Amino acid sequence: MMNDPELQEIFTDPAHQEVVDLLKVSRPAAPPLDPHFRSYLRAKLMTEARRTLGPQASRSWFPFRFTPKTLGPAMAAVAAGFIVVLGVEVYLHNQGAPTSQVAVNLVNNKTDVPTADPIQLHFSGPVDKNAVEASVQIEPATSVTKQWDGNTLVIVPDHQLAPNTTYTVTLKPAATAPTPNPVKPAVTPQPTPAPTPVVVHFTTTPAPVSPAVTQSFKSSTVGWRHDDRLANSSTMLNATWTPAGQLLVTRPAGLPGPGATASSSPSASPVGNATTDVWLMNASGTPLRILAPSATLPSAAPTGGLFASWNLGANNQATLQIRDLQGTLISTVATVKGVPDRPAVWVGSDRVAYLDHGALNVFGLHTPVKLTETYKLDQGSLAGSPDGQLLAAQTTDRSMVIDLATGAPRTRLPTGATGFAWSSKGDLAFLLQHDAGSDLYLYIDGKYARVASSSNGQAWSDLNWAPDATSLLLATKPTAGAGSTSLLLINRDGSNPTAFGSPQTEYSSPQWAPAGDLVLFIRRDDATGARVFWTATAMPSASDGAEQLALAEVNTFMQARLHGDSNAALAELDDAGKAAYQTGTMSLVSAAGTRFNRYYPVSVQLTASAPNKFLVGVRIFIAKSGVETSFLEEQLTLLEQGQKYLIDGASATATMPVGHGPTVVSVQVAPGDSHEQVRVHFDADLASSTVSSDTIKIRDLKGNDLSGKVTFDPNNHLATVVADLQPGNTYQLVVTTGITDINGVAMAQEYDAPLVIANR
Amino acid sequence: MPEFEDRELVERAKENPDAFGALYDRYFPQIYRFAYSRVRDQSLAEDVTSEVFFKALKNIKRYTYAGHPFSSWLYQITLNAVADHYRGAAGKEVELEEGASLPSNEPTVVDEVVRRDRSRRVWAAIDQLPRQQRAAMVLKFAEDRKIEEIAHIMNKSSGAVKLLLHRGVERLRRELPQLEAEVGLP
Secondary structure (H helix, E strand, O other): OOOOHHHHHHOOOHHHHHHHHHHHHOOOOOOOOOHHHHHHHHHHHHHHHHHHOHHHHHOOOOOOOOOHHHHHHHHHHHHOOOOEEEEEEEEEEEOOEEEEEEEEOOOOOEEEEOOOOOEEEEOOOOOOHHHHHHHEEEEOOOOEEEEEEOOEEEEEEOOOOOOOOEEEEEEOOOOOOOOOOOOOHHHOOOOOOOOOOEEEEEEEOOOOOOOOHHHHOOHHHOEEEEEEEOOOHHHOOEEEEOOOOOEEEEEEOOOOOOOOOHHHOHHHOOOOOOOEEEEEEOOOOOEEEEEEOOEEEEEEOOOOOEEEEEEEOOOOEEEEEEEEOOOOEEEEEEEEEOOOOOOOEEEOOOEEEEEEOOEEEEEEOOOOOOOOOOOEOOOOOEEEOOOOOEEEEEOOOOEEEEEOOOOEEEEEEOOOOEEEEEOOOOOEEEEEEEOOEEEEEEEEOOEEEEEEEOOOOEEEEEEEEOOOOOEEEEEEEEOOOOOOOEEEEEEOOOOOOEEEOOOOOOEEEEEEOOOOOEEEEEEEOOOOOOEEEEEEEEEOOHHHHHHHHHHHHHHHHHHHHHOOOHHHHHOOEOHHHHHHHHHOOOOOOOOOOOEEEEEEEEEEEEEEOOOOEEEEEEEEEEEEOOEEEEEEEEEEEEEEEOOEEEEEEEEEOOOEEOOOOOOEEEEEEEEOOOOEEEEEEEOOOEOHHHOOOOOEEEEOOOOOEOOEEEEEEHHHOEEEEEEOOOOOOEEEEEEOOOOEEOOOOEOOOOEEEEEEOOOO | OOHHHHHHHHHHHOOOHHHHHHHHHHHHHHHHHHHHHHHOOHHHHHHHHHHHHHHHHHHHHHOOOOOOOHHHHHHHHHHHHHHHHHHHOOOOOOOOOOOOOOOOOOHHHHHHHHHOOHHHHHHHHHHOOOHHHHHHHHHHHHOOOOHHHHHHHHOOOHHHHHHHHHHHHHHHHHHHHHHHHHOOOO
């Protein structure tokens, strides 16, 4: 019987109701569907969407406009190698006129191209822009936005390019039919043949070798080595790391740089309080792109590629906005009166806490969060746990940990508890200040305990956890007098406090980079007294040093092979290593007519200790007539022997053509809270729907697939597999050809690599 | 998916390609199914579906919420795309006027009915309904759309949609027993 009031109203006749009942319980047969059609159409749509939607397509301020005012810095950037300019020689049909030769030879086959830089194709004369723009093809597949500045085509990748990757940009404009002459058809020019396709290549910078931090990195054994003032430091008002090791920076509005134009300046805009913009910079302080005009106080989500910032509007109002790292507005959280004086606080990656007139609010991107009472903070400390569940808050009358599942306090902390900092493992550090100095506390599993106290007369502040959660950096300053602030590195149990930084120099506000190799801080400029941003390079621990020693050995071995010097290469092999190359199909040097053109490490794993043994995957590119045509991958075993490493074993994949489709460029194993994480980086923008546990698998030695959860971060071409991998065991990573890029092109070959899980 | 989340996703899709991709993932099955129900040809259904989503992409910045689900807009585009197709292939569709009789003794239909179960017979019969009735019947009984939404999609009044549904069901009531009797089914 019908239970749809709409139908009951229409059909009162029982005979009709019978038909309706039949219709309601039946459904048309599922239509036939080509299984590839859906993904094919999606790939085509996404290519078009990336061309027509998004920040670059919609923002007038994004294109590179080389107005007289900005031409100088832009050209300086070119000279400095910050912008890729590819010289091309191309014949293009020009608006019905006979084909004209446009020849510019600047830089082609450039190497060490920064991964975050736009690509410029410069033409010396007028061209049919639509034809050129439509003809651009990039391999590996990369979603880009194309802009014109005069006769220069500026191609802005939507995400950072992959490192260690040779990109091919092809211009292949189709032949253009000549415009008929309606008056004198006889003199209508003949159709112009399709111009010669133009292909240019460039190679991106090598990636830092993914450290085998899983086994060896201990922040507690790291020390300060040297520090460097960031480029553009004087224009940085505040800065914070993104999870990918870039910087979110507030800068005065109107500064030049990629993506900035005069229109982005508030001085050219009626926005009331807009005096700053939020930028993305690399770890050296080079501006990459403007992310949020008229905004300030950014804060990055711990994962997921989002950040929050305050957008300063007219009428003394500020709006809290969430954007991705392309600058795309994802969500508007709230509008408050006045100018905020602190960034929003992320609680996990989908909740943001902020203050409105001193009152605490928590916004959930996916599900609303309700607090059971009004919490007033004023200047009190506020910090969110990385799992998104807990919020440490110093309100006007107490300090507590709030459980966001209930919106109510979970634990009351000691009165005056402040300086909250959550570690990546979910432990909370805080400080209690008293007349004689400071006490450092840890809050773990609902209980807190004091772990260290400052020496008499020293006050601690600016707690910041190392990425591995085994130690903290903090600022220390005399409680009385005009003494300067310095940094202290201290183990999580309060042991081994060690000065971090150059003596006699004033430091504050330390922030570990996510990879643990750099520390961002504010340093007082000795000459001017101004406080500006610097980074310290951390000295690796002994075991990290061992890894560097092993990689240096790999480099010596590979350089000999690249130069065709088999004797020098042999000197880096022990007997077992020599046997591997002499008895197998592997060759130390390239075959006649070819050359080993370059190599890079794909993976580094510490597989044993005492003596150390490393397994290093290297990808070797083979060139014919100067063009890379194929590659192979070798797994080199390095064994510590005396004071150096020698290659003790090797195996190789078959030679594979450099061709179409995405490729794995690095594999890294990292420990998670309870399971191992296997991070697989690709060189192309992938179709997200093809990245799953069906296409990225981990197998045990018996060939059984393990259950694992696969997530994908399209901004970084990064797939992460979380699986229960047992220390001491060896597994196999399998990436199938089911992975496709955004154009629907599948991986050319399945990728297999060993995963050795070392004992911790 | 709650409507407010749908609307938020649509707003994001105006600027964010990935959000548009999510809309595609969400609506592809029903749009393809609906397109196929209108053209009964896999290749044509693919063409229509492709056209629908490319048009949606091209015009999404102009889309504004007017009280109807986003899917209504996609269905509208689908109907227009199907109509455009048949305009471009004039004469290929056998269009029946409202109130015309079903070709109930069409041998091919009978042959097909013989081979199908009761459920599939009724949908095969719907395929033979006039174009407007068929659209209304598919949207109501296959896609579970509300009458007001169907009216919006088809650019008709709710009353007109009710009339189309009534006529469609009446025609089925008349024709189905006859078909079943002819093939000796209960």
